[in-house]
Amino acid sequence: MAIIVDKEQKKRDIALACKDLFFQNSVKDLSISTIAATAGVGKGTIYNYFNNKEEILFEIVNVLLRDHDIVKREKLSRESTTKGKIKVFSDFFYNEEDLELRELYKDFVAISLSSPSKEIKDFQTNHATYYHSWMKGIVQEGIEKNEITPESINLVQTICAANEGLFIASVSTNRIENLEREINLHIDAMFNFMERKK
Amino acid sequence: MAIIVDKEQKKRDIALACKDLFFQNSVKDLSISTIAATAGVGKGTIYNYFNNKEEILFEIVNVLLRDHDIVKREKLSRESTTKGKIKVFSDFFYNEEDLELRELYKDFVAISLSSPSKEIKDFQTNHATYYHSWMKGIVQEGIEKNEITPESINLVQTICAANEGLFIASVSTNRIENLEREINLHIDAMFNFMERKK
DNA sequence: TTTGAATGACTGACCATTAGTCATTCAAAA
DNA sequence: TTTTGAATGACTAATGGTCAGTCATTCAAA
Numbered sequence A, B: 001m002a003i004i005v006d007k008e009q010k011k012r013d014i015a016l017a018c019k020d021l022f023f024q025n026s027v028k029d030l031s032i033s034t035i036a037a038t039a040g041v042g043k044g045t046i047y048n049y050f051n052n053k054e055e056i057l058f059e060i061v062n063v064l065l066r067d068h069d070i071v072k073r074e075k076l077s078r079e080s081t082t083k084g085k086i087k088v089f090s091d092f093f094y095n096e097e098d099l100e101l102r103e104l105y106k107d108f109v110a111i112s113l114s115s116p117s118k119e120i121k122d123f124q125t126n127h128a129t130y131y132h133s134w135m136k137g138i139v140q141e142g143i144e145k146n147e148i149t150p151e152s153i154n155l156v157q158t159i160c161a162a163n164e165g166l167f168i169a170s171v172s173t174n175r176i177e178n179l180e181r182e183i184n185l186h187i188d189a190m191f192n193f194m195e196r197k198k
Numbered sequence C: 001t002t003t004g005a006a007t008g009a010c011t012g013a014c015c016a017t018t019a020g021t022c023a024t025t026c027a028a029a030a
Numbered sequence D: 001t002t003t004t005g006a007a008t009g010a011c012t013a014a015t016g017g018t019c020a021g022t023c024a025t026t027c028a029a030a
Helices: A007-017 A018-026 A030-038 A043-048 A051-077 A084-092 A100-113 A116-145 A149-174 A179-194 B007-017 B019-024 B032-039 B045-047 B051-079 B080-095 B100-114 B120-142 B150-172 B179-194
Strands: none
Touching: A007 A018, A007 A030, A007 A043, A018 A030, A018 A100, A018 B019, A030 A043, A030 A084, A030 B019, A051 A084, A051 A116, A051 A149, A051 B051, A084 A116, A084 A149, A084 A179, A100 A116, A100 B100, A100 B150, A116 A149, A116 B045, A116 B150, A149 A179, A149 B100, A149 B120, A149 B150, A149 B179, A179 B150, B007 B019, B007 B032, B007 B045, B007 B051, B019 B032, B019 B051, B019 B100, B019 B120, B032 B045, B032 B051, B051 B080, B051 B100, B080 B100, B080 B120, B080 B150, B100 B120, B120 B150, B150 B179
């Protein structure tokens, strides 16, 4: 009949083609024309695959998060203690290699705060739930290995939230000079309470 | 020679005139024309007092925060325990009476995440520092009254960050069904560690 | 007391740019 | 040759921001 393209693949191709554009500019400062030109397609084509700029950002984040998770799993497997794992788990917010992904993540949170559409919220919920239960698994494991107390499981939510809160503060204010230090301090403080006293 | 207006006052007047507009719409969805019409001035006049829409939001938040603080001080004085005070301090994120201010606050954080201009960051830093040291004062007082351990002072940062993080999560995801409960749970958990054992 | 020059406040028409649409074109398959 | 999905970019409507001109008030000089 006519050309049939793999819609999902093309969507990914377009998104990844302007990855760097999104790294260097905030979504707000990018025009659809620029994005289309960078991806090497017409403006109309963009609208064949995405409803708006934000969805392109989501697609990029989605793809990058998959790679990020693989690396994270790798790094986690090299840690033996629960505390070490939690620290590695939290290093997304400050480490050098996730700098670009973090740039996108900022935009991402900004969008979900100002335009709470259903899709965006579901998207965020999925990711948040995924990482939350991942961390919960790590803590659970620590409990089973008798490293930390059973009540520690109730602090998972707080650790996650504090990480997020510290990150937001480090971006939106000048109050946090050293995020890595700040996050590790708070994890240390939490583990003081969570660790089994011998 | 000519008319001299109180610039600061007029700025406040314009901002407050479209307060409700900002409550009901996100900054993104408001046009300068609409804002100008609502405030009853010409579009050009807006630019005599503000550089962009965001600055109008800041002005509104500034004024409202002043009132909010008075009420908060009032409420705090009625609490006798440190734990009670911290809970009252944190209720901004979920209580009914601050609903509108919270709407603005969301926009506010979104802007500081996506357009980190110097002014915005300074503005945020001032407020964050102000509230942070306020809470620190409350904790300090609790330590002096021998209610909580001296080490508690190190958890102020974590409590603040976790509140913020939980709030962000409640807005941007569907994971937190009851923010009030979640925040109070985490404060209770923290106080379990902070309180002096008798 | 009158007057007109000086000045600051205010304005909305105007311009450049943008998001989003859609009629048209293109190319492959039948 | 015909059919049909994909791609396109000219077009429209709306927006943010500018700026040349208008207006109102004041006050010094006549």
